[in-house]
Amino acid sequence: MEFIINNQCLNQAIYEVSQAVASKAILPILLGVKIIAEKDRLTLIGSNTNIAIESMIPLMVGGQEVLKVMEPGSLVLPAKYLSDLVKKLPGEVHLKSDAHRVTLQSDTIKTALNVLNVEEYPNLPEIEHKKIIHIKSRDLSTLIKQTVFAASKRESNPILTGVNFSFQDNTLTCVATNSHRLSLRTLTIPSEIKGSFTIPSASLLEVHKLMHDEVDEILIGLTDHTIVFQAKGLSVYSRLLEGTYPNVSSLLLREFKTVLILNTENLLKGIDRATLFASEWKNHNVNLEIIEDSQLLISSHSSEIGTIEEVQDIDQMIGERSLCISLDGAYVKEALKVIEEKAVKVSFGGSMSPVLIEPVDNPAHKQLISPVRS
Amino acid sequence: MEFIINNQCLNQAIYEVSQAVASKAILPILLGVKIIAEKDRLTLIGSNTNIAIESMIPLMVGGQEVLKVMEPGSLVLPAKYLSDLVKKLPGEVHLKSDAHRVTLQSDTIKTALNVLNVEEYPNLPEIEHKKIIHIKSRDLSTLIKQTVFAASKRESNPILTGVNFSFQDNTLTCVATNSHRLSLRTLTIPSEIKGSFTIPSASLLEVHKLMHDEVDEILIGLTDHTIVFQAKGLSVYSRLLEGTYPNVSSLLLREFKTVLILNTENLLKGIDRATLFASEWKNHNVNLEIIEDSQLLISSHSSEIGTIEEVQDIDQMIGERSLCISLDGAYVKEALKVIEEKAVKVSFGGSMSPVLIEPVDNPAHKQLISPVRS
Structure with missing residues (x-):
C-alpha cells in the first residue's frame, strides 16, 4: 500500500472519523482508524459499538489533485497518534506500508x-x-437541535435515551422525552419509508456536529438495526435502539385554563436569573405567578442564599387570570433556548398539569414540561 | 449601607477579586467578597490563605458617574452567587442592607x-x-512569563514552587527551577530595595492575568512576609515563601563543547513532533544528534507506537561537530515557547551536562535543562 496525500485533506478525514473512536476500548483494534486505498479514492473509517464514521477522499478536490494512489491496500493505525502526528506535519504526506510497519514521510520528517x-x-x-x-x-x-436535549440521560429506560423518528403521510415526527419533559418537532417531507425507529442521542449529536450547515442534502438509509446518514464523502452509521417508543400523541391533547403570549428572550433571561437561586437538590424550582391580573412574577427562594423575583409584562392573556405553578427552571431554560421565534405561547392547565410551550406561529414544534411540587 | 453602581463596573471588580476566592474553603467567610462603601469609593476584597485581591471603584470613570454612595458601610456576600447574579442583571444595581440581609435591585428584578x-x-x-x-x-x-513555568510543581520542596526575585546594583534577577531545569531573567531597574524574596507561582500567575498589558506602571511594595502589586484601583497581595532560595549563579558558569545557532520556531516544531512519540513514563525523551557534520537529527522512539525522526539545518556551529544527547522534550518545548527572538543559541557540554538555551542577542534570559539517560 502506498499513496501521497494533501495533509489538510487527510487531517480533516482523520478528524471526522476520530469522532467515533473511543480513547479507551476493551478491543484495542477499535482504538484504530482503518485506511483503505483504492485506485480512485482513500477511505477512512473509525468506529465504536454504537457508531461508525466513514470519510472518503477522492483524487481531486476543487480541481486540485489531492491524492495519488501508487499501490492499493488497507491497514489500521492507532487513531490518537495518527491524528496528533498528521496535524503537525508541514506538507504532503507520503504513506508506504509493509506487513508490520508503515512509514509516513513529510518534508524531512520520517515516522514509522x-x-x-x-x-x-x-x-x-x-x-x-x-x-x-x-x-x-x-x-x-x-x-435534532429542537428535540435531542429532551431525551433521558439515564440508562434505566434505554429507549428514552434516543430520539424517536416516525414517518406517516409524508410527515416526519421527531420526539424525545425523559418522562418529565418532552419535545416534539414535525417536518413535511416526501418519504417512501413508513414506521418508527429510535436513534441514540449521541449518534444524532455526531451527525449534527459533522453535517451541520456543510452540505445541502443528506441521504438517510435504513435497515432493521442500523441507520446511515450520508453526505458528500461522509457517512455516519448508527445502531438503532431496540424496544417500542411510548405513544406520546395523547399527551398533547389537553385543555388549558390559562394561555400566555410572552417575549421568548425576556422569559429566558428571567428564568435564567431565577434558577441562580434554585438549588439543584430542589429540582431548580422556579415559581410563576400572575399578579395584578396582568403581569408575570418569576421567583425562586433558597433559605441558604436568599430570594430573587422579577416582574415581566404579558403580551397577551387568554383564559383564567390566575396562575401559581413551580417548574424545573433548567428544563424551562433548555426549552426556550431552542425556540427561534420571538414570541412564545405558554399554556397552563393547573398547578399539577404539564405546561405546553410552543413558538407562536409555528405548529411544528411543541414541548411539555411537568410541574414540580413547590 | 446603600449605593447605586454601574453594573459593568461592579461586574469587573467582582471578576477581579473572585480570582482570589476559592470555590471551597474550611472557613466559610473566605467564600465571600467583602464590599466596603465609603463616601468617595467602593472597595471589593477577595482572599484566600495565599493571596488577597482588592479592587477599588471611584465615583467617576472616564468622565461618567458610575457610583453614588448614599450610606457608607461594609458587608460580606457569597462570591459565587454575587458573581453569577450581577453578570445577569440588565442595568444599574441598587444595593441596600440592614443587619442580616441585603437587597439588590436592578430594573424590575429584586433579590435578597x-x-x-x-x-x-x-x-x-x-x-x-x-x-x-x-x-x-x-x-x-x-x-513572569519567562520564568514561572520552570518552577517546581511539587510541594516537597516548597521554596522551589515559587519564583525568586533578587535586587542587586539596580538589577532585578528572577529565577525559577525545579532542579531539572532552570529559567533566569534579568532586568535593569532602579530600586531602593535590596535582597531576595520568593513569590508563590500561583500569585504571579494571578498578577500576570489581572495586570497583563492593561496598565503602564505597577508599584511593588514589600514587608517581611508579604508583597503587594498595585496598579490603578487594583491591588494583589501575596504571602512570600519562607526559606533560603538556592544560589544558582554558579550553575551558569560552565564550559561548552558545542554551540549551535538554530531557528527558534523550527526547533520548537521539531521537538513538538518528536515528543508525540515520547511516552510520559520515559520523561518525554527526545534525542538530538549532529549528523554529517552539519545537520541536526531530532528523533524519538517508542516500542509501542513507532519512531519519528527529522533533520534540521544548523544556522551556525561552534566547537566539536559531534553531539548525542537525550532531553525531556516537554521541558525543551516550554523553554523555546517563551523565547521571542527568532534565533536561539543552544550550548552543549557533553551528554551528561546541562544544556544552556539562550535567545541570540539577549543576554538577559538564560535557561538550563539537565539531560536524561537515554
Whole structure:
C-alpha cells in the first residue's frame, strides 16, 4: 500500500472519523482508524459499538489533485497518534506500508508507526438502497437541535435515551422525552419509508456536529438495526435502539385554563436569573405567578442564599387570570433556548398539569414540561 | 449601607477579586467578597490563605458617574452567587442592607441575599511605604512569563514552587527551577530595595492575568512576609515563601563543547513532533544528534507506537561537530515557547551536562535543562 496525500485533506478525514473512536476500548483494534486505498479514492473509517464514521477522499478536490494512489491496500493505525502526528506535519504526506510497519514521510520528517491487525477490524453494515430518504441538512439540524436535549440521560429506560423518528403521510415526527419533559418537532417531507425507529442521542449529536450547515442534502438509509446518514464523502452509521417508543400523541391533547403570549428572550433571561437561586437538590424550582391580573412574577427562594423575583409584562392573556405553578427552571431554560421565534405561547392547565410551550406561529414544534411540587 | 453602581463596573471588580476566592474553603467567610462603601469609593476584597485581591471603584470613570454612595458601610456576600447574579442583571444595581440581609435591585428584578458576618473577614496586611519599586507592566509580564513555568510543581520542596526575585546594583534577577531545569531573567531597574524574596507561582500567575498589558506602571511594595502589586484601583497581595532560595549563579558558569545557532520556531516544531512519540513514563525523551557534520537529527522512539525522526539545518556551529544527547522534550518545548527572538543559541557540554538555551542577542534570559539517560 502506498499513496501521497494533501495533509489538510487527510487531517480533516482523520478528524471526522476520530469522532467515533473511543480513547479507551476493551478491543484495542477499535482504538484504530482503518485506511483503505483504492485506485480512485482513500477511505477512512473509525468506529465504536454504537457508531461508525466513514470519510472518503477522492483524487481531486476543487480541481486540485489531492491524492495519488501508487499501490492499493488497507491497514489500521492507532487513531490518537495518527491524528496528533498528521496535524503537525508541514506538507504532503507520503504513506508506504509493509506487513508490520508503515512509514509516513513529510518534508524531512520520517515516522514509522506500528500497525494494528487489519483483519480484526469490524465490517460496516450494508444498507439496502430501497429504504432511503433525502433531507436538507438544515432541516435535519433543526429536528435534532429542537428535540435531542429532551431525551433521558439515564440508562434505566434505554429507549428514552434516543430520539424517536416516525414517518406517516409524508410527515416526519421527531420526539424525545425523559418522562418529565418532552419535545416534539414535525417536518413535511416526501418519504417512501413508513414506521418508527429510535436513534441514540449521541449518534444524532455526531451527525449534527459533522453535517451541520456543510452540505445541502443528506441521504438517510435504513435497515432493521442500523441507520446511515450520508453526505458528500461522509457517512455516519448508527445502531438503532431496540424496544417500542411510548405513544406520546395523547399527551398533547389537553385543555388549558390559562394561555400566555410572552417575549421568548425576556422569559429566558428571567428564568435564567431565577434558577441562580434554585438549588439543584430542589429540582431548580422556579415559581410563576400572575399578579395584578396582568403581569408575570418569576421567583425562586433558597433559605441558604436568599430570594430573587422579577416582574415581566404579558403580551397577551387568554383564559383564567390566575396562575401559581413551580417548574424545573433548567428544563424551562433548555426549552426556550431552542425556540427561534420571538414570541412564545405558554399554556397552563393547573398547578399539577404539564405546561405546553410552543413558538407562536409555528405548529411544528411543541414541548411539555411537568410541574414540580413547590 | 446603600449605593447605586454601574453594573459593568461592579461586574469587573467582582471578576477581579473572585480570582482570589476559592470555590471551597474550611472557613466559610473566605467564600465571600467583602464590599466596603465609603463616601468617595467602593472597595471589593477577595482572599484566600495565599493571596488577597482588592479592587477599588471611584465615583467617576472616564468622565461618567458610575457610583453614588448614599450610606457608607461594609458587608460580606457569597462570591459565587454575587458573581453569577450581577453578570445577569440588565442595568444599574441598587444595593441596600440592614443587619442580616441585603437587597439588590436592578430594573424590575429584586433579590435578597443572606450576608456573611463582616467581623470575621480577615484584615489585609499593611505595607510600609518605604520599600517600593515601580516597574512597567510589560516588563513584569515578561519576567513572569519567562520564568514561572520552570518552577517546581511539587510541594516537597516548597521554596522551589515559587519564583525568586533578587535586587542587586539596580538589577532585578528572577529565577525559577525545579532542579531539572532552570529559567533566569534579568532586568535593569532602579530600586531602593535590596535582597531576595520568593513569590508563590500561583500569585504571579494571578498578577500576570489581572495586570497583563492593561496598565503602564505597577508599584511593588514589600514587608517581611508579604508583597503587594498595585496598579490603578487594583491591588494583589501575596504571602512570600519562607526559606533560603538556592544560589544558582554558579550553575551558569560552565564550559561548552558545542554551540549551535538554530531557528527558534523550527526547533520548537521539531521537538513538538518528536515528543508525540515520547511516552510520559520515559520523561518525554527526545534525542538530538549532529549528523554529517552539519545537520541536526531530532528523533524519538517508542516500542509501542513507532519512531519519528527529522533533520534540521544548523544556522551556525561552534566547537566539536559531534553531539548525542537525550532531553525531556516537554521541558525543551516550554523553554523555546517563551523565547521571542527568532534565533536561539543552544550550548552543549557533553551528554551528561546541562544544556544552556539562550535567545541570540539577549543576554538577559538564560535557561538550563539537565539531560536524561537515554
